[in-house]
Amino acid sequence: MHVEVRGLNKKFGDFQAVRDVEFAIGKGQLIGLLGPSGGGKTSILRMLAGLEKPDSGDILFHGRRVNDLPPQERGIGFVFQNYALFKHMTVADNIAFGLQVKKWPKPKIKERIAELVELTGLAGFEKRFPHQLSGGQRQRVAFARALAPEPQLLLLDEPFAAIDAKIRHELRSWLREMIDRLGITSIFVTHDQDEAIEVADEIMIISKGKVEQKGTPWEIYKNPQTPFVASFIGESTVIEDIASLKGFEAAASWPGTKGLIRPEYIEVGKENEFILLSATEAGRVSHVHFRGSEWLVEVQVGEIKLVTYRSLEKKVLQPGEEVRVLVHRAYLFNDNDNWVMENKLKEDPLPVHI
Amino acid sequence: MTNMLQNRWWSWGFRSAILLYFILLIVFPIIGIYGQSLTNGWAALVDNLTEPIAWKSVLLTAKLALFATIINILIGTMAGWVLIRYRFPGRSLLNSMVDLPFALPTAVVGLMMLLLLGPRSEVGHWADSLGFTILFHEPAIVVAMVFVTFPFVIRAVQPLLEEMDASEEEAAYTLGASRAKTFFRVILPAMVPGIMSGAMLAFSRALAEFGAVVLVAGNIPGRTLVASVYIYGQIESDNPAGAAAVSVLLLTFSFLVLWLVSYVQSRRTGR
Ligand SMILES: Nc1ncnc2c1ncn2[C@@H]1O[C@H](COP(=O)(O)OP(=O)(O)O)[C@@H](O)[C@H]1O
Ligand SMILES: [Mg+2]
Numbered sequence: 001m002h003v004e005v006r007g008l009n010k011k012f013g014d015f016q017a018v019r020d021v022e023f024a025i026g027k028g029q030l031i032g033l034l035g036p037s038g039g040g041k042t043s044i045l046r047m048l049a050g051l052e053k054p055d056s057g058d059i060l061f062h063g064r065r066v067n068d069l070p071p072q073e074r075g076i077g078f079v080f081q082n083y084a085l086f087k088h089m090t091v092a093d094n095i096a097f098g099l100q101v102k103k104w105p106k107p108k109i110k111e112r113i114a115e116l117v118e119l120t121g122l123a124g125f126e127k128r129f130p131h132q133l134s135g136g137q138r139q140r141v142a143f144a145r146a147l148a149p150e151p152q153l154l155l156l157d158e159p160f161a162a163i164d165a166k167i168r169h170e171l172r173s174w175l176r177e178m179i180d181r182l183g184i185t186s187i188f189v190t191h192d193q194d195e196a197i198e199v200a201d202e203i204m205i206i207s208k209g210k211v212e213q214k215g216t217p218w219e220i221y222k223n224p225q226t227p228f229v230a231s232f233i234g235e236s237t238v239i240e241d242i243a244s245l246k247g248f249e250a251a252a253s254w255p256g257t258k259g260l261i262r263p264e265y266i267e268v269g270k271e272n273e274f275i276l277l278s279a280t281e282a283g284r285v286s287h288v289h290f291r292g293s294e295w296l297v298e299v300q301v302g303e304i305k306l307v308t309y310r311s312l313e314k315k316v317l318q319p320g321e322e323v324r325v326l327v328h329r330a331y332l333f334n335d336n337d338n339w340v341m342e343n344k345l346k347e348d349p350l351p352v353h354i
Numbered sequence: 355m356t357n358m359l360q361n362r363w364w365s366w367g368f369r370s371a372i373l374l375y376f377i378l379l380i381v382f383p384i385i386g387i388y389g390q391s392l393t394n395g396w397a398a399l400v401d402n403l404t405e406p407i408a409w410k411s412v413l414l415t416a417k418l419a420l421f422a423t424i425i426n427i428l429i430g431t432m433a434g435w436v437l438i439r440y441r442f443p444g445r446s447l448l449n450s451m452v453d454l455p456f457a458l459p460t461a462v463v464g465l466m467m468l469l470l471l472g473p474r475s476e477v478g479h480w481a482d483s484l485g486f487t488i489l490f491h492e493p494a495i496v497v498a499m500v501f502v503t504f505p506f507v508i509r510a511v512q513p514l515l516e517e518m519d520a521s522e523e524e525a526a527y528t529l530g531a532s533r534a535k536t537f538f539r540v541i542l543p544a545m546v547p548g549i550m551s552g553a554m555l556a557f558s559r560a561l562a563e564f565g566a567v568v569l570v571a572g573n574i575p576g577r578t579l580v581a582s583v584y585i586y587g588q589i590e591s592d593n594p595a596g597a598a599a600v601s602v603l604l605l606t607f608s609f610l611v612l613w614l615v616s617y618v619q620s621r622r623t624g625r
């Protein structure tokens with residue numbers, strides 16, 4: 001289903017939970033709504049489902065305005081954050097509910113249950129009650145129940161939030177696969193960026209009721225359009241006085257400009273590890289942490305503290321060791337503008353002689 | 355070590371105290387009644403129970419208590435629903451008034467009923483013109499029973515409704531269920547355990563009601579004489595064995611209901 005939202009606003013009392021939200025989603029896409037909690041993600045989803053009435057704005061499914069349709073008639077499937085399974089019904093009855101309501105003939109219902117139970121890997125659990133299932137199983141029942149009446153749009157509110165980390169990984173790729181296979185347009189909410197990046201075709205970053213940016217995970221990572229997005233996606237350190245770093249002196253010509261540097265923008269090592277030694281800063285290692293697959297190195301450069309990774313293959317650095325630090329690029333922003341600046345010395349190392 | 359010993363002693367002491375209390379207050383009197391009813395042997399017990407006035411009073415009480423319970427199930431469920439789900443001026447006042455029947459002395463309730471349903475009252479007048487009398491007939495007993503057991507179902511249903519998750523209801527809507535269908539298939543089943551236990555308590559209490567009923571029942575043996583009034587009468591006329599016999603029947607009845615409800619509930623939830 002093609003979904004379009006225009007100028008969506010929602011207030012709860014005096015509190016503006018959603019403001020001027022606009023987006024369009026193509027058929028069959030899987031979209032992740034990502035943002036800090038309290039940002040308005042659930043509210044947007046609930047308005048799409050018809051569970052909440054927008055104060056203004058239009059919601060269009062297939063180009064048809066559905067604002068005045070009740071949730072019963074929107075043809076959506078909703079997976080609630082807490083699953084909201086019918087506690088007094090078995091797994092099979094939960095899945096059958098939407099079909100019985102729509103007056104499907106009994107044999108067809110039976111067939112559909114069998115199909116979904118198979119699809120969700122719940123075979124053998126049909127007669128269990130929700131309280132007899134694990135979190136992951138409940139999640140899949142909720143998914144099967146929402147899918148049963150063949151909705152055109154699937155809405156999932158933090159579907160994996162209540163599930164422990166290991167199973168969450170499995171369920172994520174399972175969901176991705178499932179949705180690919182069914183080709184159903186889906187929107188899921190999450191506050192976990194890894195989850196959004198791993199699962200979604202496109203991400204919408206939502207903060208304070210606004211869509212900060214919409215794009216593929218790579219676009220958003222590479223080219224954040226607002227300081228919020230830049231700091232929310234990935235890890236980063238904000239540097240107040242970015243112009244004091246070698247190669248970024250030009251930043252001083254825009255007063256009030258700050259820099260944001262990701263660990264992966266920085267290289268740290270001994271002098272002999274760098275070809276462009278002239279572009280590096282002198283620094284001192286302050287902490288080293290083992291991160292399982294790499295070292296996390298904290299290094300002090302003048303007044304600035306930077307964080308970066310170092311391969312396990314390279315020589316181990318010790319706290320207190322003098323090192324060289326190369327900052328490849330920084331994301332600069334001030335009140336009016338934001339852009340990515342490459343290290344000038346790295347681009348053109350010749351003019352500087354030490 | 356001493357600490358643990360102390361703890362053990364404490365816990366043992368508490369448990370024993372509670373057990374003793376329970377035995378003294380509940381188990382002994384019940385055994386006592388069963389014993390009393392059998393003082394003159396089985397034959398005497400059977401004699402006392404086959405006395406038509408005795409068994410008719412028990413049957414009448416059970417029948418009317420059942421009526422009262424059904425009425426309470428319907429009205430109590432609706433009242434609980436309205437008090438939890440709707441916001442209107444006077445709601446909290448109304449909510450606190452629900453417990454009034456528990457707070458009032460039952461004799462006062464009986465007097466209220468007498469005045470409310472009597473031939474000189476509006477209600478009595480209106481019933482008269484329709485060709486039937488309430489006071490001193492079965493309807494009066496039912497009304498009195500409904501009044502004194504009114505809070506049970508409401509109070510049992512309210513916490514269930516309160517803790518019910520709104521998202522279950524919303525899930526039903528997104529699956530295409532209308533409001534009515536959602537109520538009957540999602541909300542009501544969640545309320546059933548509360549309704550059942552409330553109804554059971556209401557039924558037991560209605561079976562046993564004396565004060566509110568005695569003033570309005572008329573107490574015609576075999577027609578409007580309820581079991582509790584019969585027991586009182588037997589004690590008054592110095593026949594404790596007859597009183598005990600009917601008491602035992604009532605008790606057994608209450609136990610049966612208790613057991614039946616918990617059996618049905620345990621089967622429903624599969625636990
Ligand atoms: N029914 C409601 N009444 C009042 N405030 C609400 C209601 N629903 C959400 N809010 C408020 O709106 C804001 C956005 O909430 P929500 O959409 O749930 O955010 P998210 O899902 O991104 O965490 C929150 O500050 C929340 O407190
Ligand atoms: Mg939320």
